[in-house]
Amino acid sequence: MGTTTEEQQAHKAARRLIKALWVFNWFNSCGFTELLPVVASRFDMERFGMIAVGSPKQADALFVAGYQTFKSLKYLRRIYEQMPDPKFVVALGSCPFSGGMYWDSYNTVKHLDEYIPVDLYIPGCPPRPEAIFHAVGLVMEMIEGKRKGDRSGD
Amino acid sequence: MAITRTDAYVIPFGPAHPGSGNFRIWLTVDGERVIKARAEPGFLHRGFEKLMEYRTLLQNAVLADRICILEPLSWDLVFAMAAERLQGIEVPERAKYIRVLLAELTRIQSHLIWFGVAGIAMGFDTVFKVALTWREEILRLFEEVTGARVYPTGYIRPGGVRWDLPEGFLERAEEVLLHMEHYIFELNDLFFENPSFVSRTKGLAVLPPEKGIELGASGPALRASGIPYDVRRDDPYLVYDRLEFRLVSREEGDALSRFLVGRDEVLESVRIGLQVIRDMPAGEYQVKVGPFVKVKEGEAYAHIEAARGDAGCYMVGTGGRTPYRVKLRGPSFTLLIPVLEYLLRGVEIADVPVVFWSLNHCPADMDR
């Protein structure tokens, strides 16, 4: 990360202060369809303290939903860079992991971690709301240090 | 009081804005008023039409769900109808009735998302929460029949439907349809007859009928301008010529009438659904289509009334295992580019999300 050990330790300590995840939803593609019920009343995410925020500067986690095209990747990178540390990136669906349904398309990104570091992948096409909550639970475990993310070197 | 001179400048109304979809519009504004709008599509472009050239017909039936996420069964249906017309397959009666029932349920749940997201863009958060919760009942039905909530794994495929309806499904579907009718009346009090909603949408962004035809609009946006074009009535497919339903259209052509057409269409869909449940015949649910069947030589065009408008599919075959060319006509292609650019002229910036969401559209079926 290019920071001193003191800064890294401060980041690790600051992470434990995150009790409720504030989420920036990057609704790009079909994977987001199950994020709408997560925000709505049946699979209400606010009972866990999660809020969908409108600005990347207020967010702890970035939910990248589904495939990215090269056009939207540019904006995704800019949003990722604007988020302050500590931050988590959760990729939804099988498309960011391996290309998914559109593996032979000329315009979609096949492996998202070549462009931005991803902490957690949620499989599914699209992932069910219950899977998204399970993933948020895993992110909480990662914050508490009980689990290593998929991002290498962390 | 005179406002001091302002200069025109360009704002991107971009993909990460809560008031827009996955779509960017460049607005040239002078003060608060939009002078010119230019659409920038392409954030979701996957190249579906060529992806379909690499897959067999049954594999394409699964891929066809994902053309527009908000109404997957409608796109399954369009693809299946074009394939059947090309191959010369006649689908059994029971399959037709099942298809109509699922198509109307898809229309209802798509309109609920439309109202919910339009509500949140205008500041009515409650509408979003309740509309999506009501939609869950329909998703439960879909899960019972097709196995998945959102993407029905190509349930409607060339030849019929993949498997028969489960026991007791028709009773449950009837109950859900009657609930939907009740919910729309609730939504009416909450949203459509809410004075702040009406004042924000009345008289806004009027689409004149000739302009609507020239720019290629269809669906609720065109019917709200006085042109009663509905593929279910004008070019009936499946069993719509035997069903009784009213073609909803209005004269004013403003944003409010587009929403009201959508609201009344849900009631008509409920009516169609109840008739289908009453008349559902017994019999076969599919005609066997093998996984490696050769696509016949020739061409076919099929179109349906999807929730968003006139959706079409043109298929060309040359005797191989995969189609030679599939062209998908998405209703949002013309709604989001020429119609939106036309309607946004002269609108204030704060009203841009309202105009945007009053056209029932989906950027995914524009980009394909």
Next chain:
Amino acid sequence: MATEISKLLEPFAPREEGNAVWVRVPLEEIPRIWQELREQGYDYLAAISGVDWPDRGVIELVYHVWSLQEKSFVHLKVEVPRDQPRLPSACHIWGGSAAVNEREVHEMFGVEFQGNPDLSPLFLDDWDGPPPFRKDFDWRAYVREKYYREDREEDRGYYKD
């Protein structure tokens, strides 16, 4: 099929199927036929499809035109040579829907529509490859070379066809 349309299209051997008419018209006749069709009430251009036939050396364009009054389709086909794909634009006949459809066909097939004021790219950003929907651009070979690696475990499945 209404009598005026059958008189108009008779010399080109149309094929009728239900309430749709499929007809192929030579390039020189196109502007006249478009004008007549529009005057007969075929005012709704649903789509323009491009089909690439490399073995015949042509790109075929199909104009799917619907009449709101007659409630029927005319699918008008015209062929342009593949190495010089150029034909007049239909913007003065069908307006905005023709303009945006032509923009898409231009981007995906490389066909030039003379008289269309705006043929800028619609979907792709900084694309410097061949027109994507032409048959000589093989997508699977392209993505295998550019994005996948045969030595990576999870990509190995994409290398068996």
